[in-house]
Amino acid sequence: xxxxxxxxxxxxxxxSVIGGSGEVNGPSQMPPAGLQQVEIAASQGMSVKGISDVxxxxxxxxxxxxxxxxxxxxxxxxxxxxxxxxxNSWVGVEGIGWKKLANxxxxxxxxxxxxxxxxxxxxxxxNYREESDGMIYEMxxx
Numbered sequence: 001x002x003x004x005x006x007x008x009x010x011x012x013x014x015x016s017v018i019g020g021s022g023e024v025n026g027p028s029q030m031p032p033a034g035l036q037q038v039e040i041a042a043s044q045g046m047s048v049k050g051i052s053d054v055x056x057x058x059x060x061x062x063x064x065x066x067x068x069x070x071x072x073x074x075x076x077x078x079x080x081x082x083x084x085x086x087x088n089s090w091v092g093v094e095g096i097g098w099k100k101l102a103n104x105x106x107x108x109x110x111x112x113x114x115x116x117x118x119x120x121x122x123x124x125x126x127n128y129r130e131e132s133d134g135m136i137y138e139m140x141x142x
Contacts, residue, residue, distance in 0.1 A: 076094040079092025099135070112139060
């Protein structure tokens with residue numbers, strides 16, 4: 001089945017958790033346009049002074065090849081979303097946006113969904129591990 005992204009109904013919360021631009025932010029395979037221009041300018045020996053809002057990053061292929069994962073600590077889940085499809089559950093992370101729960105097995109997604117719903121219901125802090133594909137593979141609920 002086709003994978004669905006969480007969407008809110010009309011009158012509900014619209015836009016991303018961060019930007020409010022009307023679009024739901026999600027992981028992207030391409031770096032921001034400004035970052036590409038800075039990398040090209042720097043590779044050609046041009047000055048990139050005055051561009052302080054662009055964060056440095058690894059090339060996308062190096063990050064995927066290395067299997068980069070990152071821990072996000074002391075986060076709160078402010079929304080949950082799932083649909084009647086196999087392995088398709090999402091959480092809304094306060095200050096970050098929608099994150100898909102790992103879909104590598106039925107038992108993993110059920111366990112992660114249960115932990116996420118408990119964290120949402122109790123307002124608990126969550127530490128979670130996100131891999132380069134943007135999905136949550138492990139979480140601790142406090």
